[in-house]
Amino acid sequence: MEYAVETFSLTKIFSDWWGRDKVYAVDDLNLQVHYNEVFGLLGPNGSGKTTTLKLLLGLLYPTKGRSAVLGGDGADPKISARIGFLPEESYLYRYLNARETLDFYGRLFGLPAKVRKMRIEALLDMVGLKAVANRPVGTFSKGMARRIGLAQALINDPELLILDEPTTGLDPIGTRQIKDLILELAKRGKTVLLCSHLLADVEDVCDRISILYGGKVQAEGQVRDLLLRSNKVQITTDAISDNTIERIKQLIKDEHADYEVTSPMDKLETFFIKTVEDAQQQALTTSGAVSTTGISDFLAAEAAQENILDKLVSTPVSRQTPTQPPVTESADRRIETSEPKPDEQLLRKLSKPAQPKPVARDKKVKTQPVKPKAPKPEQVRKSILDQLTGRSTPQNEDENSDSK
Amino acid sequence: MHSIWAVATNTIKQALRMKIAAVFIILLIVLLPVMGVSMTGDGTLKGRLQTFVSYGLSLTNLLLCLLTIIVSIYTLTNDIEQKQIYTVITKPIRRYQLLLGKLLGVILLSAALLALFSAIIYTITIYTPKLFDADEADLIQVDNEFFTARAVLTPPEVDVTQEVLDTYEKLEKGGQLPPDVPRSKIMAELTRRKQLEKRAAVVGQWLVWEFNNVKVLDPNETLFIRYKYDVSINPPDLQVYSRWLVGDDRQIRYGTTPETPIYEFDRKNLIRTFHEIEVPADAVAEDSYLAVAFLNDPQRNETTVIFPPDGLEVLYKADTFTANFIRAVLLILFRLIFLASLSLLASTFLSFPVAILLSLCILFTAAFSGFCLESFDYLGENLSWVYFYTVRPIILLLPQFDKFSPAKFLVPARLLSWPLLAKAAGLMVCIKALLLLLLALLIFSFREIAKIII
Numbered sequence: 001m002e003y004a005v006e007t008f009s010l011t012k013i014f015s016d017w018w019g020r021d022k023v024y025a026v027d028d029l030n031l032q033v034h035y036n037e038v039f040g041l042l043g044p045n046g047s048g049k050t051t052t053l054k055l056l057l058g059l060l061y062p063t064k065g066r067s068a069v070l071g072g073d074g075a076d077p078k079i080s081a082r083i084g085f086l087p088e089e090s091y092l093y094r095y096l097n098a099r100e101t102l103d104f105y106g107r108l109f110g111l112p113a114k115v116r117k118m119r120i121e122a123l124l125d126m127v128g129l130k131a132v133a134n135r136p137v138g139t140f141s142k143g144m145a146r147r148i149g150l151a152q153a154l155i156n157d158p159e160l161l162i163l164d165e166p167t168t169g170l171d172p173i174g175t176r177q178i179k180d181l182i183l184e185l186a187k188r189g190k191t192v193l194l195c196s197h198l199l200a201d202v203e204d205v206c207d208r209i210s211i212l213y214g215g216k217v218q219a220e221g222q223v224r225d226l227l228l229r230s231n232k233v234q235i236t237t238d239a240i241s242d243n244t245i246e247r248i249k250q251l252i253k254d255e256h257a258d259y260e261v262t263s264p265m266d267k268l269e270t271f272f273i274k275t276v277e278d279a280q281q282q283a284l285t286t287s288g289a290v291s292t293t294g295i296s297d298f299l300a301a302e303a304a305q306e307n308i309l310d311k312l313v314s315t316p317v318s319r320q321t322p323t324q325p326p327v328t329e330s331a332d333r334r335i336e337t338s339e340p341k342p343d344e345q346l347l348r349k350l351s352k353p354a355q356p357k358p359v360a361r362d363k364k365v366k367t368q369p370v371k372p373k374a375p376k377p378e379q380v381r382k383s384i385l386d387q388l389t390g391r392s393t394p395q396n397e398d399e400n401s402d403s404k
Numbered sequence: 405m406h407s408i409w410a411v412a413t414n415t416i417k418q419a420l421r422m423k424i425a426a427v428f429i430i431l432l433i434v435l436l437p438v439m440g441v442s443m444t445g446d447g448t449l450k451g452r453l454q455t456f457v458s459y460g461l462s463l464t465n466l467l468l469c470l471l472t473i474i475v476s477i478y479t480l481t482n483d484i485e486q487k488q489i490y491t492v493i494t495k496p497i498r499r500y501q502l503l504l505g506k507l508l509g510v511i512l513l514s515a516a517l518l519a520l521f522s523a524i525i526y527t528i529t530i531y532t533p534k535l536f537d538a539d540e541a542d543l544i545q546v547d548n549e550f551f552t553a554r555a556v557l558t559p560p561e562v563d564v565t566q567e568v569l570d571t572y573e574k575l576e577k578g579g580q581l582p583p584d585v586p587r588s589k590i591m592a593e594l595t596r597r598k599q600l601e602k603r604a605a606v607v608g609q610w611l612v613w614e615f616n617n618v619k620v621l622d623p624n625e626t627l628f629i630r631y632k633y634d635v636s637i638n639p640p641d642l643q644v645y646s647r648w649l650v651g652d653d654r655q656i657r658y659g660t661t662p663e664t665p666i667y668e669f670d671r672k673n674l675i676r677t678f679h680e681i682e683v684p685a686d687a688v689a690e691d692s693y694l695a696v697a698f699l700n701d702p703q704r705n706e707t708t709v710i711f712p713p714d715g716l717e718v719l720y721k722a723d724t725f726t727a728n729f730i731r732a733v734l735l736i737l738f739r740l741i742f743l744a745s746l747s748l749l750a751s752t753f754l755s756f757p758v759a760i761l762l763s764l765c766i767l768f769t770a771a772f773s774g775f776c777l778e779s780f781d782y783l784g785e786n787l788s789w790v791y792f793y794t795v796r797p798i799i800l801l802l803p804q805f806d807k808f809s810p811a812k813f814l815v816p817a818r819l820l821s822w823p824l825l826a827k828a829a830g831l832m833v834c835i836k837a838l839l840l841l842l843l844a845l846l847i848f849s850f851r852e853i854a855k856i857i858i
Contacts, residue, residue, distance in 0.1 A: 057494045059854035077496035085494045091487040093414065095421035107410035108495040152491060 005033035009065035027215035040206035041195035048215040049195035084158030090149030094138030142169035411505025476747035553728035554719035608702035652689035732810035749844035
């Protein structure tokens with residue numbers, strides 16, 4: 001039980017019809033994923049990432065070697081009850097609507113009707129599909145189907161989340177949300193194993209990565225260690241006078257080091273998100289998914305007492321991408337300024353005695369105090385209703401710890 | 405259990421919402437009432453009812469068989485091909501639970517539709533006499549010969565072994581045996597001829613059948629002699645004239661005082677179709693004995709009359725039409741359960757079109773299993789043991805749908821007894837369907853779910 005996921009010389013050979021070995025999809029793979037870690041499995045197309053996940057989940061049988069998931073067999077119902085899995089495409093029943101889809105998966109877990117209903121509504125809220133919850137999934141766009149796929153992976157509040165290309169088909173906002181979600185889940189003590197070839201996604205969220213090629217591990221380690229250029233230093237400041245810059249240049253010259261002065265560029269992702277949010281604030285309608293923030297409360301764990309504001313202002317140092325601090329900053333700003341839907345945790349705050357606003361721990365982040373828009377009355381009622389009825393035992397604990 | 409139930413309800417939703425079931429439902433809802441009005445049979449009320457029940461149930465049966473096959477195969481192969489099974493099987497559900505859930509869903513759907521359509525058929529049947537303003541005689545006839553469930557007695561086969569041996573010896577002594585034919589073949593041919601002799605009446609000859617087990621519940625009821633003729637030469641108007649005596653013939657033979665009446669009938673009937681004579685049940689003797697005698701009328705007939713092997717039966721009321729109808733419908737349900745298991749087995753290792761093809765082949769072989777066996781038996785004389793040890797056991801393994809056809813019981817108002825129903829259930833569901841299901845579970849539990857994608 002030392003590792004959440006461990007493989008021992010895992011090998012999968014695909015043979016042809018005559019039984020001759022054709023392809024080594026996974027070749028003598030030894031992986032170790034720690035508990036409470038975001039682990040990325042990287043590799044070009046056809047490098048054996050998905051095959052590895054399928055072997056872990058018992059969808060394929062290994063030719064040689066074995067694997068242990070949460071200390072057992074991934075196909076064992078006792079183990080799979082603690083796993084959430086999102087396959088490379090969201091394979092959903094086209095004829096069910098979003099709510100029925102989640103209900104079906106909830107029933108497979110044997111969740112009681114009350115818990116199921118509460119979680120479904122919370123998840124629909126979280127993935128921003130509440131408005132289209134009664135539409136058949138077959139009419140959804142790829143990204144919307146992806147969101148439902150993600151929601152079904154979370155319905156059992158899994159300890160281990162296995163995500164295969166979680167961001168394919170998602171718009172940049174959705175991508176950002178999934179990345180935020182993965183970070184938040186990790187903060188709540190979950191283990192996440194994700195595989196992707198979108199390097200930006202992996203870089204933003206993963207603690208450790210492994211790069212596969214030809215079914216073999218080519219490189220493995222902490223993202224920070226692998227990417228940190230320890231012979232360079234980057235300083236980012238607010239706009240300062242030319243005079244000061246000259247003085248700094250002089251200081252650097254004294255050290256006999258090379259330097260470069262530029263204004264940091266926003267990533268296109270950041271710019272895109274900002275534009276869409278402006279549109280949302282003007283209340284333009286869309287038939288697609290609504291972008292929301294926050295995370296469903298039932299996805300509980302030890303760190304759940306953290307307030308959403310904490311999350312906004314404190315990107316943990318360990319997870320911060322060392323090379324691009326400005327990005328992290330503006331991404332955080334997005335979350336504050338755009339509140340297209342009232343956030344559940346904020347609502348909870350409203351219905352409770354005021355809490356001291358947490359102090360921003362990271363000095364370089366320039367945050368404005370949050371001014372939440374007044375939530376619509378029926379949504380407030382619904383949220384309170386949720387608190388009164390829906391919350392089963394783990395949620396109650398959260399709330400108690402919240403009000404402490 | 406909760407996961408089996410979740411899969412079952414999902415399967416039903418799939419069949420309904422993907423509009424697979426809709427085609428069949430609409431077809432039946434339109435066709436059944438139309439058939440009820442348009443089918444006239446031979447023009448009598450009884451003929452109309454018989455035709456409607458026979459065709460209505462056969463159509464329902466055929467369409468539901470097809471529906472069951474298509475839904476069971478679609479639900480599993482589609483899940484595998486479209487990969488929804490990836491998200492389902494990685495949840496805490498065992499593979500056998502998934503398969504059982506699918507089976508349960510298909511059976512529930514088929515059973516519900518079967519209940520719906522047989523209720524429609526039943527209602528139309530019950531209201532047909534009122535709808536067509538039948539006269540009194542017609543009503544009495546259908547009450548006695550259709551809206552009832554009658555037990556059937558067939559005469560025991562006459563033992564001809566001794567006669568055959570005698571004839572054989574005689575032929576042997578006379579040196580008339582063909583030299584190159586084995587003894588067994590000659591014996592078989594002789595037996596066949598002797599038995600035919602026993603069932604044939606030349607002009608002016610009497611034939612007598614004796615029944616020892618006629619347990620009529622109420623002597624005020626009626627019983628029925630049901631018969632069919634074959635002839636050696638077709639009479640010009642295809643009619644046979646006959647005289648029948650029904651009662652305890654021992655009273656005549658041994659000259660005792662008559663205790664029970666002996667009834668006499670004169671009939672003129674079309675050849676090669678079934679006819680019935682209605683006889684008051686008090687003709688049966690105290691000890692459940694009844695004799696039926698037939699005279700090939702020497703004045704008006706010019707041909708030998710032959711009764712085919714199933715050509716004479718005694719029928720008497722043993723249960724109600726409703727109870728019989730329900731049992732007949734259960735017979736269809738057993739079929740559907742068998743087909744659902746078969747189709748699921750096929751779809752555990754075959755793709756959609758191939759599995760459909762296989763299941764349809766088996767359905768039609770099973771539907772004509774009697775015919776298949778007969779024709780293969782005929783061929784078998786030349787194919788010898790190769791046939792005997794390969795094709796024949798396979799056909800015997802299939803359920804014999806034609807042997808347990810519901811129309812076979814309802815049209816002649818024949819009792820489908822509980823023991824017979826239990827036998828059908830035992831053969832079709834408990835043995836054959838269960839075997840198929842076990843095999844399906846075995847294959848499905850060990851196969852790799854994910855396709856080979858690298």
